[in-house]
Amino acid sequence: MEIRFSDAEEAFRAEARAWLEANLPCDPRPEIGDLHARRAYDMTWQRRMYDAGWAGISWPAEYGGRGATLMEQLIWYEEYARVGAPDVTTGFVGLKHAGPTLIACGSEAQKAYHLPRILRGDVVWCQGFSEPNAGSDLASLQTRAEVDGDSLVVNGQKIWTSFGHVAEFQELLVRTDPNAPRPHAGITWVICPMDVPGLDIRPIKTLAGNSDFCEVFYDNVRIPLANVVGKLNDGWRVAMATLSFERGTAFMSEQVRLARRLDELVDVAREVAGPHGRRRAVDDDDIARRLALAAAEVEAMRAMTYRSLSLAARTGMPGAEASLIRLFFSELIQRIDALAMDILGPEALCGFDATGATTGEWAERYLTGLSQTIGGGTKEIQRNIIGERVLGLPR
Numbered sequence: 001m002e003i004r005f006s007d008a009e010e011a012f013r014a015e016a017r018a019w020l021e022a023n024l025p026c027d028p029r030p031e032i033g034d035l036h037a038r039r040a041y042d043m044t045w046q047r048r049m050y051d052a053g054w055a056g057i058s059w060p061a062e063y064g065g066r067g068a069t070l071m072e073q074l075i076w077y078e079e080y081a082r083v084g085a086p087d088v089t090t091g092f093v094g095l096k097h098a099g100p101t102l103i104a105c106g107s108e109a110q111k112a113y114h115l116p117r118i119l120r121g122d123v124v125w126c127q128g129f130s131e132p133n134a135g136s137d138l139a140s141l142q143t144r145a146e147v148d149g150d151s152l153v154v155n156g157q158k159i160w161t162s163f164g165h166v167a168e169f170q171e172l173l174v175r176t177d178p179n180a181p182r183p184h185a186g187i188t189w190v191i192c193p194m195d196v197p198g199l200d201i202r203p204i205k206t207l208a209g210n211s212d213f214c215e216v217f218y219d220n221v222r223i224p225l226a227n228v229v230g231k232l233n234d235g236w237r238v239a240m241a242t243l244s245f246e247r248g249t250a251f252m253s254e255q256v257r258l259a260r261r262l263d264e265l266v267d268v269a270r271e272v273a274g275p276h277g278r279r280r281a282v283d284d285d286d287i288a289r290r291l292a293l294a295a296a297e298v299e300a301m302r303a304m305t306y307r308s309l310s311l312a313a314r315t316g317m318p319g320a321e322a323s324l325i326r327l328f329f330s331e332l333i334q335r336i337d338a339l340a341m342d343i344l345g346p347e348a349l350c351g352f353d354a355t356g357a358t359t360g361e362w363a364e365r366y367l368t369g370l371s372q373t374i375g376g377g378t379k380e381i382q383r384n385i386i387g388e389r390v391l392g393l394p395r
């Protein structure tokens with residue numbers, strides 16, 4: 001196999017690199033603990049990309065996106081991570097799920113209203129899929145919605161809604177036909193404005209001391225029927241489109257993010273004292289061995305990413321191998337973060353303030369990284385997908 005980019009792709013890389021280097025925000029990004037300030041920062045950055053024609057890199061040009069090929073997207077994300085550009089964070093749901101879902105399944109009116117606002121960084125979206133008793137088994141969701149005139153009336157509860165308290169809109173899954181023969185059949189995907197009467201948003205404090213996700217309660221919340229995406233009771237099909245965007249090629253930039261994180265950790269291991277009286281952590285055999293193994297695994301992840309993307313570029317769609325990469329990434333990043341804790345030793349604990357919130361970068365990465373094997377499909381669910389769809393094992 002020859003891994004090489006074409007001349008046109010190299011030209012695209014040069015253009016992306018030059019723009020990113022010239023336009024990277026200089027001011028420090030607010031901590032996730034100050035979510036309103038983080039939102040303002042993210043949206044300003046999004047607007048700057050929009051004004052220069054870099055917003056919605058994968059979105060079709062007819063909807064205001066860049067319309068980049070898969071290889072160009074890979075190059076963009078590589079350059080993006082290389083200069084340390086900020087993660088989209090609060091813009092994630094709008095740009096990565098809701099926008100692409102509306103493009104695939106929304107009405108013309110929904111596209112015309114929402115897509116430019118998402119791309120410009122005017123609005124934040126959140127995702128209302130999970131419930132206390134419906135996570136991996138999403139089709140068992142119980143939040144009810146009844147048709148009343150030209151509205152849906154929603155009652156129930158969602159949980160783990162990331163950025164719910166700073167969002168304007170939510171992609172909401174509700175049960176509209178409780179008597180449908182199969183649980184998948186009675187579900188509807190609807191756009192819920194987050195300022196409607198009857199909506200109660202309660203932030204949840206996480207292990208790392210932040211409140212970046214919420215519980216959301218619906219008490220007779222009225223949503224216009226015009227906000228239904230697809231048809232009434234056709235929400236499962238729309239939700240599968242949403243999840244395919246979430247899972248499809250979202251891993252593109254992760255290999256570069258991992259490589260950067262590992263480089264930083266090697267620097268730390270050269271600076272801090274090692275165990276057993278070693279002058280530097282990197283001089284310890286076990287730490288050196290684990291760093292070398294992690295470096296090899298990051299390279300393996302890069303090779304898997306390139307292979308999967310070149311396959312997707314030829315066949316036109318991401319395969320179930322995306323689950324392999326997602327699983328490998330989520331477990332590898334946790335190993336790297338755990339190694340950071342071992343290298344820093346008790347010093348890592350200095351990164352907590354009196355309220356228990358993390359102030360140290362590595363401690364925060366370690367604690368928030370524990371969710372990597374849960375969000376976006378748990379590691380067990382990813383293994384099920386690999387077993388059934390990649391290896392063809394019986395269910």
Ligand SMILES: Cc1cc2nc3c(=O)[nH]c(=O)nc-3n(C[C@H](O)[C@H](O)[C@H](O)COP(=O)(O)OP(=O)(O)OC[C@H]3O[C@@H](n4cnc5c(N)ncnc54)[C@H](O)[C@@H]3O)c2cc1C
Pocket residue numbers: 126127128129130131132133134135136137159160161162163213371372374375376377378379380381384
């Ligand atoms: C950081 C983070 C952000 C999130 N953001 C959002 C959001 O914005 N919106 C939203 O709707 N949700 C969000 N979620 C929720 C996420 O989608 C769910 O946590 C996830 O789907 C798992 O569901 P659950 O937590 O209910 O666990 P459960 O489904 O109850 O699983 C519990 C355990 O049982 C295992 N298990 C379950 N079923 C099977 C099976 N069939 N085979 C083998 N093992 C199984 C699971 O792997 C897990 O270990 C977020 C989660 C995290 C961690």
